[in-house]
Structure formats: structure tokens, C-alpha cells
Amino acid sequence: MQNDHRIERRGLLRTGLVMGGMLAATASGSTTALAQSAGRTASDERPATPDQAWARLREGNRRWVAGTSTHPHQDAARRAEVAQKQDPFAVVFSCIDSRVAPEFVFDTGLGDLFVLRTAGQTIDPLVTGSAEYGPAELGTPLVVVLGHQRCGAVTAAAESLHDHKKLPGELDTITSSLRSAYKRSGGDVDKMIRINTVDVVNQLKKDKLFAPRIAKRQLKVIGAYYSIDSGEVTRLV
Ligand SMILES: [Zn+2]
Numbered sequence: 001m002q003n004d005h006r007i008e009r010r011g012l013l014r015t016g017l018v019m020g021g022m023l024a025a026t027a028s029g030s031t032t033a034l035a036q037s038a039g040r041t042a043s044d045e046r047p048a049t050p051d052q053a054w055a056r057l058r059e060g061n062r063r064w065v066a067g068t069s070t071h072p073h074q075d076a077a078r079r080a081e082v083a084q085k086q087d088p089f090a091v092v093f094s095c096i097d098s099r100v101a102p103e104f105v106f107d108t109g110l111g112d113l114f115v116l117r118t119a120g121q122t123i124d125p126l127v128t129g130s131a132e133y134g135p136a137e138l139g140t141p142l143v144v145v146l147g148h149q150r151c152g153a154v155t156a157a158a159e160s161l162h163d164h165k166k167l168p169g170e171l172d173t174i175t176s177s178l179r180s181a182y183k184r185s186g187g188d189v190d191k192m193i194r195i196n197t198v199d200v201v202n203q204l205k206k207d208k209l210f211a212p213r214i215a216k217r218q219l220k221v222i223g224a225y226y227s228i229d230s231g232e233v234t235r236l237v
Pocket of ligand 1: 095096097119120121148150151152153154
């Protein structure tokens, strides 16, 4: 039932892609005659599998690293195309850090990603519910947990735990969430960032809604690390 809906929706999306595809073809000048006659480019096809989705994110990240971002899906045509329905191809769960904006890092645009962001990409049931929405309701095939270099949240938590000094307000909740990663990191903040990222991936893989989809290869949950210096995303797990 849900699949039928999805196919219908894709049909509608393709119709809507005509204008965006023509614009992209004109701009890039590198699309094939076939794609032009269909009124869309190969890169407009929404990735349908976890591996296709990851490949799309990697391509976008390569452009970001090289300084050749194309800023796809950021025009009025795209806004109109996704105004009634959305069908993002990935969920990206990253830190609130102002230097780690997923749409920039993966060179994507409107309607491409569900984005969740918390300090140090720490997780709780409320955040998990938001992560579940895409895969469970719309069949989003990929979840990426993205840790990053020089994470201020993880650094502050490490200092708080090291000095036995509680952070004020709810900031201490973030520290508590990172305690286990801290213990296994030996105090090395970069190691702690990577351990925490993998921990969150493992937690999400066990999620009641995710596990059966992962078993059926409809969904992958992967962990990655973002270098603030180079812009490069490296897969961890
Ligand atoms: Zn951070």
C-alpha cells in the first residue's frame, strides 16, 4: 500500500522535475541528449537504495571539499516541486556546530535531507523519534550519524567529566550522554568524538523501527566523521 503511494509520488515528482532538469542541463551543459529529451538529468533521480544514497552524499561532499559545489535544488523551481510532497533520500544526524551544516557539507538542497542536530549528536527518545520519521513513514533509505573534528560539546563534556565539575542547566544532560564514550576514550577528545558517533549508530541500529528495515536491506545506518579543516567526510562504520 505504502509502496503504491511512493510510486505515484515519484511519478508526480518526475513531472515536476521537468523545469528543474532543464535549468540544470543549461547550467551544466554536460548532460546527455537522452536526459535532456526527458527533461531531467541523471543527478535528479532520487537515490532509492542505501548505497545509492550514500554515493550521492559522497559526490556532494567531494564537490564541497574541492570548492566546486553546484548548490542543487536551491531554486524556486525546486521549491514548487516539493511544495506538496517531500521524499528526502537520507537522514543526517549531526552536531549543532555552526560549521557542520549538512546541506553545505553534502552539497544538497530543498527536500533532499531530513536533518537532525543536537550538541555532540547526542541522542534520547525524542531525537530518536525524529530520526525514525523518514525511514518509517517515507521509506528514506539511509541514516548518517555525523561526528566532527574539534567538537565543542564533546570537549566541554570531557573537561566536565575530567574535572568533576557539573555544567549548568541542561548542559549536564549532554555530559551524561557522553560519559560512556569519555571512559573508553582515555581522555582523548578526538577518539571520544569517534566513539560517540559509533555508539549512536549502534543505538539506532537496534531501534525497533529500524532493525527490521536494516535486515531487509531497505535501510542502512552509518557513522561518519567530518573534518572542519578539509571539509571531508570519512566513513567510520
Ligand atoms: Zn560539535
